[in-house]
Amino acid sequence: MGDKSLFLRFLREALSQRRILGIAVVAIIGSTLATLASPYLLRVAIDHYIIPRKLEGLPFIATLYLLALVAQWFFTTLQTYYTEMLGQNVLKSLRRQLYEKILVSNLDFFKNRSTGDLVSRIINDTNMVNDILVSGLLGGISSILSIAGIIAAMLFLSPRLTLATLLSVPLMVVVAYYFGGRMRRAYRETREKVAKISSIVEESVSGIETIRAFGKEKDVEKEFSKASLETVKAYLRVAIYMGLFWPLMNITSLLSVIIVIAYGGYLAYKGTVSIGVVVAFVQYAQRFRGPINNVVSMYDSLQSALAALDRIYEIIDDENVESYEGIEVERLNGEIKFENVWFEYEKDRPVLKDINLDIPPGSKIALVGKTGAGKTTIANLIMRFYDPTRGRILYDGIDGRKISRKSLRNRIGYVPQETYLFPGTIMENILIANPGASREDVIRVCKQLGIHEFIMRLPKGYDTPAGEAGKLLSLGERQLIAIARAMLKDPDIVILDEALSSVDPKTERLVQEAMLKLMEGRTSIIIAHRPGILRYVDKIVVIHDGRIAMEIPGGREINLEGVIRGLEEMEV
Numbered sequence: 001m002g003d004k005s006l007f008l009r010f011l012r013e014a015l016s017q018r019r020i021l022g023i024a025v026v027a028i029i030g031s032t033l034a035t036l037a038s039p040y041l042l043r044v045a046i047d048h049y050i051i052p053r054k055l056e057g058l059p060f061i062a063t064l065y066l067l068a069l070v071a072q073w074f075f076t077t078l079q080t081y082y083t084e085m086l087g088q089n090v091l092k093s094l095r096r097q098l099y100e101k102i103l104v105s106n107l108d109f110f111k112n113r114s115t116g117d118l119v120s121r122i123i124n125d126t127n128m129v130n131d132i133l134v135s136g137l138l139g140g141i142s143s144i145l146s147i148a149g150i151i152a153a154m155l156f157l158s159p160r161l162t163l164a165t166l167l168s169v170p171l172m173v174v175v176a177y178y179f180g181g182r183m184r185r186a187y188r189e190t191r192e193k194v195a196k197i198s199s200i201v202e203e204s205v206s207g208i209e210t211i212r213a214f215g216k217e218k219d220v221e222k223e224f225s226k227a228s229l230e231t232v233k234a235y236l237r238v239a240i241y242m243g244l245f246w247p248l249m250n251i252t253s254l255l256s257v258i259i260v261i262a263y264g265g266y267l268a269y270k271g272t273v274s275i276g277v278v279v280a281f282v283q284y285a286q287r288f289r290g291p292i293n294n295v296v297s298m299y300d301s302l303q304s305a306l307a308a309l310d311r312i313y314e315i316i317d318d319e320n321v322e323s324y325e326g327i328e329v330e331r332l333n334g335e336i337k338f339e340n341v342w343f344e345y346e347k348d349r350p351v352l353k354d355i356n357l358d359i360p361p362g363s364k365i366a367l368v369g370k371t372g373a374g375k376t377t378i379a380n381l382i383m384r385f386y387d388p389t390r391g392r393i394l395y396d397g398i399d400g401r402k403i404s405r406k407s408l409r410n411r412i413g414y415v416p417q418e419t420y421l422f423p424g425t426i427m428e429n430i431l432i433a434n435p436g437a438s439r440e441d442v443i444r445v446c447k448q449l450g451i452h453e454f455i456m457r458l459p460k461g462y463d464t465p466a467g468e469a470g471k472l473l474s475l476g477e478r479q480l481i482a483i484a485r486a487m488l489k490d491p492d493i494v495i496l497d498e499a500l501s502s503v504d505p506k507t508e509r510l511v512q513e514a515m516l517k518l519m520e521g522r523t524s525i526i527i528a529h530r531p532g533i534l535r536y537v538d539k540i541v542v543i544h545d546g547r548i549a550m551e552i553p554g555g556r557e558i559n560l561e562g563v564i565r566g567l568e569e570m571e572v
């Protein structure tokens with residue numbers, strides 16, 4: 001998107017907060033006028049009352065001066081508060097849109113995006129937009145108004161002296177642009193360096209086992225020290241530019257005061273301007289500094305804010321979303337039929353090739369095949385995480401594409417290989433499957449599955465925190481939680497992905513028994529990695545290189561490895 005259309009789109013969003021924006025603008029105008037008033041009042045006090053010795057008017061002028069100060073304080077507070085409110089509202093709305101997008105996006109959306117990148121867009125980019133496009137822009141408007149107001153007031157008092165005073169403004173702009181720009185860039189660099197440190201820490205904590213196993217402690221330490229040192233250097237650069245920048249801005253601003261005193265003094269001596277005007281000019285000249293710096297820095301940061309906005313809209317506009325439209329199914333008989341199903345994750349690289357598979361209601365099939373054969377992909381298609389590239393999948397005779405994804409998934413119990421446990425207790429982790437269920441329901445289901453005793457042996461039983469339990473529980477034990485989750489849904493179809501890595505024999509038995517309980521009376525698709533479960537299925541479907549290589553009646557254990565080896569040899 002071009003910068004202009006990007007900005008206009010953002011402006012439309014910001015303008016929807018009309019009331020808040022209105023108050024902020026009124027506050028900006030009020031504070032600008034109040035700031036302009038005090039030097040003018042000083043001029044009136046000197047020229048009309050102090051020099052002509054009309055002291056009786058002074059209390060009145062002093063009161064007006066005080067009122068101007070109070071108004072300045074009031075409007076500035078109002079401006080700060082409402083600018084922040086506007087900014088926070090815009091921020092909230094952008095963050096909501098981004099987060100909602102993540103929740104409704106399909107799996108293609110996540111394929112090329114890292115968690116860090118998404119987090120950074122939701123946190124940092126939105127913050128940048130708030131700082132620069134909302135606070136910065138309103139601050140910029142306020143500064144432009146101030147500059148225009150000061151020039152108008154000075155022109156009104158003395159056009160000649162105004163021109164002389166403005167002589168130092170170009171110098172101020174150069175200082176603000178050159179040193180201010182460097183200072184801001186150095187600041188940006190500190191933020192990047194700090195982010196680098198935090199990412200190193202994050203990665204080393206998540207990968208601590210790998211680091212230990214490969215004896216990489218020294219290397220990550222070195223990387224950390226390097227990032228740490230670079231952060232120090234970046235901060236020192238900020239200190240240097242800050243040390244140079246503000247004093248230089250002060251000096252250029254004082255330069256205009258010197259011009260006012262010299263030239264204004266001369267004009268006053270000649271009687272062209274009054275003493276009060278010279279004093280007012282001294283004050284006005286000093287008020288240029290802040291606004292000029294603001295406007296210059298605004299221009300400077302706009303580019304990075306627009307880049308942040310671009311990154312935000314890129315996510316909001318991503319078209320890889322899941323639609324939840326379609327027929328709402330209350331219950332399914334559980335018949336699943338694959339008709340000439342082809343599927344590819346990436347164009348022209350089919351992962352499933354012409355799959356035809358009949359799964360009658362209540363039947364149990366096992367999918368077997370070597371790693372990468374396409375078993376999980378079949379499960380993904382049944383869950384409608386993806387739709388077939390060609391062909392169709394029918395549920396009770398209805399094309400899956402016509403059924404609402406949400407209602408379909410509601411009827412499917414999915415037990416993945418690796419169970420994700422959310423922060424919260426074991427109880428809460430099981431309850432997410434069915435928020436309408438009670439504690440008693442969960443306990444009943446766990447008893448049915450034969451895992452109640454196992455949960456009761458955990459430190460706090462059902463109330464053991466999952467964060468703790470996540471580490472405490474083995475892969476197989478976590479799968480038990482997933483089976484309970486699926487069972488609580490009382491689904492019509494279950495998809496079970498057996499844990500790949502070795503599970504201790506006792507847990508394996510528990511898992512298998514729980515799986516069999518969950519499968520009872522339900523259409524079941526098991527991605528089997530061990531022969532044990534094959535005794536309990538009606539049909540074994542061997543997948544090889546994205547195709548159904550053979551279908552074998554179930555009810556017996558077969559030598560899985562032998563079958564796969566046989567297929568490979570046939571290929572050769």
Ligand SMILES: Nc1ncnc2c1ncn2[C@@H]1O[C@H](COP(=O)(O)OP(=O)(O)OP(=O)(O)O)[C@@H](O)[C@H]1O
Pocket residue numbers: 111345346351369370371372373374375376377378
């Ligand atoms: N999101 C994806 N994007 C691109 N290719 C993918 C994606 N997911 C899987 N694949 C590829 O699709 C093929 C089938 O993968 P799938 O996960 O279905 O195999 P699998 O039989 O379940 O293997 P495993 O037993 O190891 O889980 C593999 O070649 C895999 O690399």
